[in-house]
Amino acid sequence: MTATILPTPADLSITPRDRRFGRDTAMERLWHGGRVEATAIYNALSTTFPAGEAYFVESVRKFRADAPDKLAEEIKAFTTQEAIHSREHDAFNKRAEQAGYDLSKLNAQVEKRLAITRSRPPVVNVAATMALEHFTAILAHQLLANPSHLEGADREAAELWRWHACEEIEHKGVGYDTWLHATRDWPRFKRWKVKAKVMLYITRNFLVDRTAGALELMRQDGVTGVDAWSRLLWYQWVHPGMFRNIAGAWAKYFLPGFHPWNEDDRALLATYEAKAKVEPSSKRKVRSAA
Numbered sequence: 001m002t003a004t005i006l007p008t009p010a011d012l013s014i015t016p017r018d019r020r021f022g023r024d025t026a027m028e029r030l031w032h033g034g035r036v037e038a039t040a041i042y043n044a045l046s047t048t049f050p051a052g053e054a055y056f057v058e059s060v061r062k063f064r065a066d067a068p069d070k071l072a073e074e075i076k077a078f079t080t081q082e083a084i085h086s087r088e089h090d091a092f093n094k095r096a097e098q099a100g101y102d103l104s105k106l107n108a109q110v111e112k113r114l115a116i117t118r119s120r121p122p123v124v125n126v127a128a129t130m131a132l133e134h135f136t137a138i139l140a141h142q143l144l145a146n147p148s149h150l151e152g153a154d155r156e157a158a159e160l161w162r163w164h165a166c167e168e169i170e171h172k173g174v175g176y177d178t179w180l181h182a183t184r185d186w187p188r189f190k191r192w193k194v195k196a197k198v199m200l201y202i203t204r205n206f207l208v209d210r211t212a213g214a215l216e217l218m219r220q221d222g223v224t225g226v227d228a229w230s231r232l233l234w235y236q237w238v239h240p241g242m243f244r245n246i247a248g249a250w251a252k253y254f255l256p257g258f259h260p261w262n263e264d265d266r267a268l269l270a271t272y273e274a275k276a277k278v279e280p281s282s283k284r285k286v287r288s289a290a
């Protein structure tokens with residue numbers, strides 16, 4: 001058995017921030033600056049989190065028992081962070097429903113994908129988690145690095161997305177390190193092949209499902225056909241262009257020697273923390289005043 005060298009920073013601390021967002025107020029239907037496509041894209045992504053993040057937790061936990069102490073601790077903190085994210089996105093999704101959206105088709109699609117993945121061996125589930133965690137980490141990096149993504153958005157909703165992004169960056173190495181641990185005795189090429197195949201599969205499904213989900217929600221706002229497609233593609237690929245901006249970071253996943261912490265982006269966390277202290281969300285004010 002070979003020991004695995006983990007490039008996750010030794011002094012990284014994964015700290016669950018148990019915060020609540022937007023509990024006291026109703027959310028406007030078009031909470032993202034009144035824009036149908038922006039609201040639809042974020043709402044569609046949010047529908048994946050409650051069940052999706054519970055699945056990540058279930059996947060990595062299976063390898064916790066024989067993990068090295070540091071990784072076992074990280075899995076524990078990861079579990080807590082993801083459980084709180086599920087709770088907050090569940091609340092967010094309920095607000096979107098209260099604002100009039102029917103999320104049933106989107107939820108059913110998430111469940112369908114998860115059922116297929118769950119039928120595969122545990123190590124493949126870790127590979128799927130690691131791939132999706134890379135996705136969330138690069139989306140999170142872009143969200144925090146480029147304020148134009150949340151420009152004009154409802155304040156509490158924007159806070160929820162920034163808070164989630166911060167913790168996704170913080171725990172971005174956990175799925176990967178669990179995979180390195182779980183496959184420590186595999187030959188290098190087999191590791192790369194499974195990792196790459198799963199990432200391509202996940203990427204295809206991610207693009208197809210999130211696009212279909214966003215189009216469905218836009219349809220519920222009366223935007224369909226060429227108009228819907230052009231607004232969606234412009235928003236995702238041109239301005240603010242989330243997908244264009246993450247394409248390079250996505251491709252790095254396939255390089256030999258890739259690890260999420262090859263890019264140390266903890267400076268974004270420090271900036272987030274400093275801002276959150278100066279501009280706490282309304283809920284925090286209520287809690288600290290109580």
Ligand SMILES: [Fe+2]
Binds near residue numbers: 053081085164168
């Ligand atoms: Fe999360």
Ligand SMILES: [Fe+2]
Binds near residue numbers: 082133
């Ligand atoms: Fe995560």
